[in-house]
Amino acid sequence: MQIKSSIKDIAKRANVSVSTVSRVLNNSKYVSEDLKRRVLSVVEETGFKPNMVARGLVNKKTSLIGVLIPRISNNFFSKLIEGIEEVLQTYGYNILLSTSYNEIEKELEYLNIFEDRQLDGIIFSVTEFTDQHKNFFGETVVPTVFLGQKVETLKKYPYVTIDNIKAAYEATRYLIKQKHKRIAIMAGPEKDCATGDNRLQGYLEALKEAGLPLYTSWQTRRYHTIDDGYYAASQIMSQSEKPTAIFACSDQQALGAINYLREHGYRVPEDISVMGFDDVDLATVFRPKLTTVKQNPVDMGATAARLLIDQIHGNSLTALENLVPYRLVVRESTKSL
Amino acid sequence: MQIKSSIKDIAKRANVSVSTVSRVLNNSKYVSEDLKRRVLSVVEETGFKPNMVARGLVNKKTSLIGVLIPRISNNFFSKLIEGIEEVLQTYGYNILLSTSYNEIEKELEYLNIFEDRQLDGIIFSVTEFTDQHKNFFGETVVPTVFLGQKVETLKKYPYVTIDNIKAAYEATRYLIKQKHKRIAIMAGPEKDCATGDNRLQGYLEALKEAGLPLYTSWQTRRYHTIDDGYYAASQIMSQSEKPTAIFACSDQQALGAINYLREHGYRVPEDISVMGFDDVDLATVFRPKLTTVKQNPVDMGATAARLLIDQIHGNSLTALENLVPYRLVVRESTKSL
DNA sequence: AACTTTCAAGAAAACGTTTTCCTGTGAATT
DNA sequence: AATTCACAGGAAAACGTTTTCTTGAAAGTT
Numbered sequence A, B: 001m002q003i004k005s006s007i008k009d010i011a012k013r014a015n016v017s018v019s020t021v022s023r024v025l026n027n028s029k030y031v032s033e034d035l036k037r038r039v040l041s042v043v044e045e046t047g048f049k050p051n052m053v054a055r056g057l058v059n060k061k062t063s064l065i066g067v068l069i070p071r072i073s074n075n076f077f078s079k080l081i082e083g084i085e086e087v088l089q090t091y092g093y094n095i096l097l098s099t100s101y102n103e104i105e106k107e108l109e110y111l112n113i114f115e116d117r118q119l120d121g122i123i124f125s126v127t128e129f130t131d132q133h134k135n136f137f138g139e140t141v142v143p144t145v146f147l148g149q150k151v152e153t154l155k156k157y158p159y160v161t162i163d164n165i166k167a168a169y170e171a172t173r174y175l176i177k178q179k180h181k182r183i184a185i186m187a188g189p190e191k192d193c194a195t196g197d198n199r200l201q202g203y204l205e206a207l208k209e210a211g212l213p214l215y216t217s218w219q220t221r222r223y224h225t226i227d228d229g230y231y232a233a234s235q236i237m238s239q240s241e242k243p244t245a246i247f248a249c250s251d252q253q254a255l256g257a258i259n260y261l262r263e264h265g266y267r268v269p270e271d272i273s274v275m276g277f278d279d280v281d282l283a284t285v286f287r288p289k290l291t292t293v294k295q296n297p298v299d300m301g302a303t304a305a306r307l308l309i310d311q312i313h314g315n316s317l318t319a320l321e322n323l324v325p326y327r328l329v330v331r332e333s334t335k336s337l
Numbered sequence C: 001a002a003c004t005t006t007c008a009a010g011a012a013a014a015c016g017t018t019t020t021c022c023t024g025t026g027a028a029t030t
Numbered sequence D: 001a002a003t004t005c006a007c008a009g010g011a012a013a014a015c016g017t018t019t020t021c022t023t024g025a026a027a028g029t030t
Helices: A007-014 A018-025 A033-046 A052-059 A075-090 A104-116 A131-139 A164-177 A193-210 A226-237 A251-263 A297-312 B007-014 B018-025 B033-046 B052-059 B075-090 B104-116 B131-139 B164-177 B193-210 B226-237 B251-263 B297-312
Strands: A064-069 A094-099 A121-124 A144-147 A159-161 A183-187 A219-221 A245-248 A273-278 A291-294 A321-323 A327-329 B064-069 B094-099 B121-124 B144-147 B159-161 B183-187 B219-221 B245-248 B273-278 B291-294 B321-323 B327-329
Touching: A007 A018, A007 A033, A018 A033, A052 B052, A064 A075, A064 A104, A075 A094, A075 A297, A075 B094, A094 A104, A094 B075, A104 A121, A104 A131, A121 A297, A144 A297, A159 A297, A164 A183, A164 A193, A164 A245, A164 A273, A164 A291, A164 A327, A183 A193, A183 A226, A183 A251, A193 A219, A219 A226, A226 A245, A226 A251, A245 A251, A251 A273, B007 B018, B007 B033, B018 B033, B064 B075, B064 B104, B075 B094, B075 B297, B094 B104, B104 B121, B104 B131, B121 B297, B144 B297, B159 B297, B164 B183, B164 B193, B164 B245, B164 B273, B164 B291, B164 B327, B183 B193, B183 B226, B183 B251, B193 B219, B219 B226, B226 B245, B226 B251, B245 B251, B251 B273
Parallel strands: A064 A094, A064 A121, A121 A144, A144 A159, A159 A321, A183 A219, A183 A245, A245 A273, A273 A291, B064 B094, B064 B121, B121 B144, B144 B159, B159 B321, B183 B219, B183 B245, B245 B273, B273 B291
Antiparallel strands: A094 B094, A291 A327, B291 B327
């Protein structure tokens, strides 16, 4: 028990060959009940456990999936992980978790580590899809699923996301229907291209369509953290012309914004409406309850994992684009003028 | 590029032996500048990357650390991970993430997987330390650090936590100083032994010392989720005699409780004070801002990771118990009677 | 000039498995 | 009775590395 025993030791103790032990362990054919019992009893009494690394070497599979996300302390991403883990686990895969903090060099570093480690697959929540990324995924042959945004540059791997343009468009439309004419947006960072850009685009489309003014000073591009939301709100509200509604592209930012607004004498939603995005756990606990675009990150993660398993199993992929549903949830942080 | 090349191919192309290639790759001595250049250029042009699995097999190290926590979507644990990853990364280790959802069988299952996979170390946020756990850690020899609670049954591995008894004692003391005489507690589940029990113990000590009544109907034991907090509050408030203060052993539960209270016509803190534990991100965003016992999970994670690295490097451990600081942060959810 | 020592580099063993290739049974078919 | 055949099980190759062993040459010592 103490000392690490190998299949050879088991073979010796059971008086059989290594091949036989291996066959017993893998339930292969061509081994008699007699020897099987003998081997099994030795395995039992020594508490022998096969070395997965050695196994991995010959089988050319590690049963490890690399999951790369911007940050884990963001509720959206941790829920994503929950969904991913749930399905991967049932297929006997484990997760190698890495976080990029939105830094592209880190992303590339981790992707290379994933490759070095011979991981069986990658689930990647992209920050910005650069040429370097394209290179990596062009040369490499690891099954991959992109998560959270469209990755059009590569035709070989699927992605799962919501229709961000449409969702943002609808959210903005809702504010417009509520008679808001001066609507600001707190979008994701420019780096985080697709998502940030798409939601901004949806917002702009809605405004344009309604013939409303679009001031760039009412558009911020910051990270999805409470602090950044706070800061973005301070920027927007420092303009001489102030909006009556803010569309925050994440609940985190919405929360930070509301925090700022209240500390500076604005009431939400009486003075200013705030719309969020994501519907994180606290959106309903917070007061006012957050009006927001609900995503289902657990489902998204699970979907991504399933798509990955499909690839690993060699099934031909059904669709590159996998859009999952979202839903506008009206609660208390927005109000008709 | 396309086809996976091995060190052998490189050797052939560079007209040297495998050993030489390996030596070049590992920067070992005894290889001339001439051959070195030749090998390096072949490596360059083929984009060769050594197979970490094969390396792991001979080096008997995987550079992988198993991290086992109850759930990742809890902000406390995800911050823990942030701290862990930060230091592990600088030492070239990656994280294999697993979540137990407080299920003991799952914990044991994952621990066994960790062992099978030859992980170099384990960071384990225990739910309940059972005999089976004891067995596992008795027989196994993997460097380990326990996180979040005292694990006294094993003298060989360190743990990092805060002094939960004292922290809960002080939190309760604070409420008592605020003239509260009827104080309820929402503790962690019974399963989650040390933490839940310890905080309950600190609470009881403070009450006893002050000669205050302790009703078991004012003590709940539930998971640290918003929903469980909501439910626990409903239980406590359904008693005929109602408390004037609730000490929730997690911010999550505190939030759920406040939610319940407000929905049922109680004002916080005017009618009932609510004290939290953890100081998660939203504790300051939420209104009323949460009075809470601040922990620093990022630091805790980093500390645990460092202790693990120490073990792996074979340094003798300095102390079994590693207590990290905590701090009572008074904000708006509590009020003097 | 003879003898160590140091360095360079290839051959081969090792890491712990799985799998292919053999060989030897005994049973089934002719 | 001769021939095939399915099965059991051992020996050995393979997976892709690192490391030990060896040999040979060049340099340093007496």
